[in-house]
Structures are given as C-alpha cells and as structure tokens.
Amino acid sequence: MHAQIAVLPGDGIGGEVTAEAQKALMAVAELYGHRFSFPTALVGGAAIDQTGTALPDESMDLCRQSAAVLFGAIGGPKWDDPRAPVRPEQGLLALRKGLGLYANLRPVRLYDCLVDASTLKPEVVRGVDLIVVRELTGGLYFGQPSKRFDGPHGREAVDTMSYTEEEVARVVQAACDLARHRRRKVTSVDKQNVLSTSRLWREVAAEVGARNPDITMEHVLVDNCAMQLVREPSQFDVLVTENTFGDILTDEASVLAGSMGMLPSASLGTGKMGLYEPIHGSAPSLAGKDLANPIAAILSAAMLLRYSLDLFPEAESIERAVRQVLDDGYRTEDIRAADTKVVGTRKMGDLIASRITRS
Ligand SMILES: NC(=O)c1ccc[n+]([C@@H]2O[C@H](COP(=O)([O-])OP(=O)(O)OC[C@H]3O[C@@H](n4cnc5c(N)ncnc54)[C@H](O)[C@@H]3O)[C@@H](O)[C@H]2O)c1
CATH class of the missing domain: 3.40.718.10 (Isopropylmalate Dehydrogenase)
Structure with a gap:
C-alpha cells in the first residue's frame, strides 16, 4: 500500500514524539512492503511564529489530501498570554472541526508490567x-x-x-x-x-x-x-x-495507565481519514531533553494503521513491540520503577522499532 501521512509535530515535545512514531511506521512499511510518505506542516505556536496563524491554509490542505494525520502537541509558555488574539489551540480546534472529526477515541489500558507505575493500588488498576x-x-x-x-x-x-x-x-x-x-x-x-x-x-x-x-x-x-x-x-x-x-x-x-505518556488517541469522522495524537500536551519542561515518553505517540501510530488504513496485523505488530520493550524492563523517566532500565525518548523509539516483527 502507498499512503500519505501528514505529520504536524507542533510545539514542545510534539516533534520528539512524532519522530519516534514515524520510526515505528517506517519499520512497519519495510517489514510489510508498504510505502508511506510523511510530508510535514506547521501548526500551533510554531505556525504562529512563522505565519501569524495557528493553522496555515497549506497545513489544512495537506491534511485534507492525506490518508491520515499524525499530530504531536501544541502550546507552551511563549504563547500563553490569555489576551493574545491568536492562540496555539485554535490550530488544533480548527483542524478537528475542519476535518469533521467528531469522535475522539482514547483507550486506557494498563500493561501488567506497569502496575507499579500507577499511584493507585495494584488491586484497583490491574487489568484496566x-x-x-x-x-x-x-x-x-x-x-x-x-x-x-x-x-x-x-x-x-x-x-x-x-x-x-x-x-x-x-x-x-x-x-x-x-x-x-x-x-x-x-x-x-x-x-x-x-x-x-x-x-x-x-x-x-x-x-x-x-x-x-x-x-x-x-x-x-x-x-x-x-x-x-x-x-x-x-x-x-x-x-x-x-x-x-x-x-x-x-x-x-x-x-490508571501509569502516565500521560502512555495514552494514544484517534479522532475520527464519517470517512476513513483520521487524526492521531497522544492525549498529552507539549510538556514544555521536558522539551528538547530526550526525556518524553514516546509510547503514546507510537500507539497513536498503531491506531492510525488500524482505523485509517485498515492494516490490522501491522497495528498489532506495533502494540506487540511496545509490550515487549516494557516487559524487557525498559522505561522512560515518567514510568521508571525499581530494577528497570531508564532510557530516553529516542532510545525507547529505537527499541520499539527494532522489535516490530510479523507475528
Ligand atoms: N493536544 C494538545 O496539543 C494539548 C493537550 C493538552 C495541553 N496542551 C498544551 O500543552 C502545554 C502544557 O500543558 P500541561 O502541562 O497542562 O499538559 P501536558 O500534557 O503537556 O503535561 C502534563 C504533565 O504530564 C507530563 N507529560 C506529558 N506528556 C508526557 C510524555 N510524553 N512523557 C512524560 N511525561 C509527560 C508533563 O511533564 C506534565 O508533568 C500547554 O500549553 C497546553 O495548552 C496541548
């Protein structure tokens, strides 16, 4: 299959986590013989800085022409002035409305090996x-x-x-x-x-x-x-x-799932086109430090394969790889626990991409 996936990294950690999601999608493409192209476009604060608007027409056009959108996050202290006429969130809201994406699916699943990452008691969260x-x-x-x-x-x-x-x-x-x-x-x-x-x-x-x-x-x-x-x-x-x-x-x-960095989402409308993004924001304090957990973005990429491209085994191959890496004891800082190996954003992305295999 050939599919164009628009990538809108946005602000803060958005670019770091979408890069790792893209890595997983490229691993899938290579393994299953698909061709994915990833044109990028501006949104949010980055778009305001360069164009004066939170969602330039070119970004909207690119999304409309693509099979799906991989979205990072928007916002940050630089654009936080409540009286500013143009705000980063306007870009995301306009995108959701413009693409008619009325249903936002947010799965919350707790991996067994992360039971201790939740601040709630294991007997409450196990199996969520x-x-x-x-x-x-x-x-x-x-x-x-x-x-x-x-x-x-x-x-x-x-x-x-x-x-x-x-x-x-x-x-x-x-x-x-x-x-x-x-x-x-x-x-x-x-x-x-x-x-x-x-x-x-x-x-x-x-x-x-x-x-x-x-x-x-x-x-x-x-x-x-x-x-x-x-x-x-x-x-x-x-x-x-x-x-x-x-x-x-x-x-x-x-x-329940241990961290904001674990939760993916899919925004869907009537057709196959969808927008896929982690539920978290731009986490300004983590930006540029290789500290963000990319798993929410990577699992969003799996949802993209499932809901927009109908590539079910491919989606499962990403989800399996995430589970394996966690089972092997690798963690980003936000889900760190005793006796685990703490890695950065890029390393976590590399580990997951390297474990993507056919079942
Ligand atoms: N969809 C979006 O783009 C979106 C959603 C929520 C907030 N925002 C914006 O993001 C900015 C920051 O907002 P916030 O701090 O309330 O929410 P946030 O989701 O960015 O961060 C909340 C907490 O979770 C942590 N966190 C978030 N993502 C993480 C990840 N991948 N790995 C590890 N830890 C992670 C952060 O460090 C912080 O402690 C604001 O400008 C806000 O408007 C954007």
Missing part, C-alpha cells in the same frame, strides 16, 4: 482496559458566544455549551459500534441534574441505546464517574461523553 469516546467538535469548545467583555459589574466572560441531537446521536452510535467488538457495555456520562445539554444528551443516548439492543447502556453523572474511575475502573468498557467532560476524565484516567 477501557476506552473513552470524547465528543470532539461541539460543546463548550465551539459554542457561541464565547467572549470576554466589560459588564456593569466589572470583567465578565461567557462560554456556551450547545449540542444538537445529531451531534449526540452520531458519537453515541460510534461508542456502541466500538463496544460491539469489546464487552458490549457503554456508559454514557452527563450532568443531567444540572445542564440542559446533558438532559438532551441522556435522552438521545437512551434512544441510540434502544436501537442497539445488543449493547448494555448505562447513564452516569460525570462527578460520580470521576470518582468511580479511580475507585473501580474495571467496571467500565466504553465511556462516551461530551467534549469538556471527556477531556478531563481522560487526564484522570491516564493515572
């Missing part, structure tokens, strides 16, 4: 295998009005959370489709006791559930869900929720 489906193109991140202004009582700001039934239905359906290949349980998360959008969410989710009778659908309030995630995470199979709740719950869930 859940996936959060975060709605990605609606809610507070896109609702209008969203602005700051001077009101009669001083400074004011407003954000708007809004959802249409179609936006809710399609992402809940995506969650049901995923659950069908797993343990057939979907937990829909909302705040229906307070928010109108959540009452609509619950109503529509229940309707979608009724159209998928083979799936067990349950509804949980987001505050209870946050608590249950650290109390008894193994009760969950697929969680589906709106944009902001999903963002917060998956950072919390990263503790």
Whole structure:
C-alpha cells in the first residue's frame, strides 16, 4: 500500500514524539512492503511564529489530501498570554472541526508490567482496559458566544455549551459500534441534574441505546464517574461523553495507565481519514531533553494503521513491540520503577522499532 501521512509535530515535545512514531511506521512499511510518505506542516505556536496563524491554509490542505494525520502537541509558555488574539489551540480546534472529526477515541489500558507505575493500588488498576469516546467538535469548545467583555459589574466572560441531537446521536452510535467488538457495555456520562445539554444528551443516548439492543447502556453523572474511575475502573468498557467532560476524565484516567505518556488517541469522522495524537500536551519542561515518553505517540501510530488504513496485523505488530520493550524492563523517566532500565525518548523509539516483527 502507498499512503500519505501528514505529520504536524507542533510545539514542545510534539516533534520528539512524532519522530519516534514515524520510526515505528517506517519499520512497519519495510517489514510489510508498504510505502508511506510523511510530508510535514506547521501548526500551533510554531505556525504562529512563522505565519501569524495557528493553522496555515497549506497545513489544512495537506491534511485534507492525506490518508491520515499524525499530530504531536501544541502550546507552551511563549504563547500563553490569555489576551493574545491568536492562540496555539485554535490550530488544533480548527483542524478537528475542519476535518469533521467528531469522535475522539482514547483507550486506557494498563500493561501488567506497569502496575507499579500507577499511584493507585495494584488491586484497583490491574487489568484496566477501557476506552473513552470524547465528543470532539461541539460543546463548550465551539459554542457561541464565547467572549470576554466589560459588564456593569466589572470583567465578565461567557462560554456556551450547545449540542444538537445529531451531534449526540452520531458519537453515541460510534461508542456502541466500538463496544460491539469489546464487552458490549457503554456508559454514557452527563450532568443531567444540572445542564440542559446533558438532559438532551441522556435522552438521545437512551434512544441510540434502544436501537442497539445488543449493547448494555448505562447513564452516569460525570462527578460520580470521576470518582468511580479511580475507585473501580474495571467496571467500565466504553465511556462516551461530551467534549469538556471527556477531556478531563481522560487526564484522570491516564493515572490508571501509569502516565500521560502512555495514552494514544484517534479522532475520527464519517470517512476513513483520521487524526492521531497522544492525549498529552507539549510538556514544555521536558522539551528538547530526550526525556518524553514516546509510547503514546507510537500507539497513536498503531491506531492510525488500524482505523485509517485498515492494516490490522501491522497495528498489532506495533502494540506487540511496545509490550515487549516494557516487559524487557525498559522505561522512560515518567514510568521508571525499581530494577528497570531508564532510557530516553529516542532510545525507547529505537527499541520499539527494532522489535516490530510479523507475528
Ligand atoms: N493536544 C494538545 O496539543 C494539548 C493537550 C493538552 C495541553 N496542551 C498544551 O500543552 C502545554 C502544557 O500543558 P500541561 O502541562 O497542562 O499538559 P501536558 O500534557 O503537556 O503535561 C502534563 C504533565 O504530564 C507530563 N507529560 C506529558 N506528556 C508526557 C510524555 N510524553 N512523557 C512524560 N511525561 C509527560 C508533563 O511533564 C506534565 O508533568 C500547554 O500549553 C497546553 O495548552 C496541548
């Protein structure tokens, strides 16, 4: 197969981790006889510095012409001025919206050998295998009005959370489709006791559930869900929720997997095109130090092979290589434990690429 994969490294550790993901994809290409090309483009702070905008037209065009996008991370102290008219996140939000990527899949899996990397008790986290489906193109991140202004009582700001039934239905359906290949349980998360959008969410989710009778659908309030995630995470199979709740719950869930550096994601729409990125940000304090864990980005590359290119054995070959390297005792700093060999970003990428084999 020949596929063009757009690489948008972004800022901070983004370039370091996407380089290692690319290494894994090149190893797969060589082993299985595929040809992948990796044109790169600017996004985020790097794009603001060079072009004045967080997502230049050329970057958007490149993504539209590609089979998939491998994304690093954006942001950093240099662009943190809250009053700046152009901000790095605008690039990522415009990309998600422009490409129609409404379902963000965030698997949370704890490798047995990393049980000690979690700050939670081994008996709580052992065997965790859940996936959060975060709605990605609606809610507070896109609702209008969203602005700051001077009101009669001083400074004011407003954000708007809004959802249409179609936006809710399609992402809940995506969650049901995923659950069908797993343990057939979907937990829909909302705040229906307070928010109108959540009452609509619950109503529509229940309707979608009724159209998928083979799936067990349950509804949980987001505050209870946050608590249950650290109390008894193994009760969950697929969680589906709106944009902001999903963002917060998956950072919390990263503790189950040992580190932010372990969690990949796939952002999907109606077609095969997808955007693949680690859930973490640009980790400015680690940037340029060869300290970042590249596994989240590498596992995102595996998701790219599976969801955008339908290359299932190839995706599994990357996931197997990651497991082997961890089983062999190699760790980056963030998941360091007693009696393990701590390596840098590049070395971890090399080790994983070198272990990619056919099963
Ligand atoms: N999708 C994105 O690009 C995205 C997501 C979240 C935050 N951000 C941006 O990133 C910047 C930093 O934000 P933050 O510090 O809140 O979040 P962050 O995810 O960058 O970092 C949170 C913590 O996790 C650690 N961490 C993150 N990735 C890691 C990795 N691969 N290996 C080891 N440790 C890792 C960091 O050192 C830090 O302690 C901000 O500008 C923020 O806006 C971007």
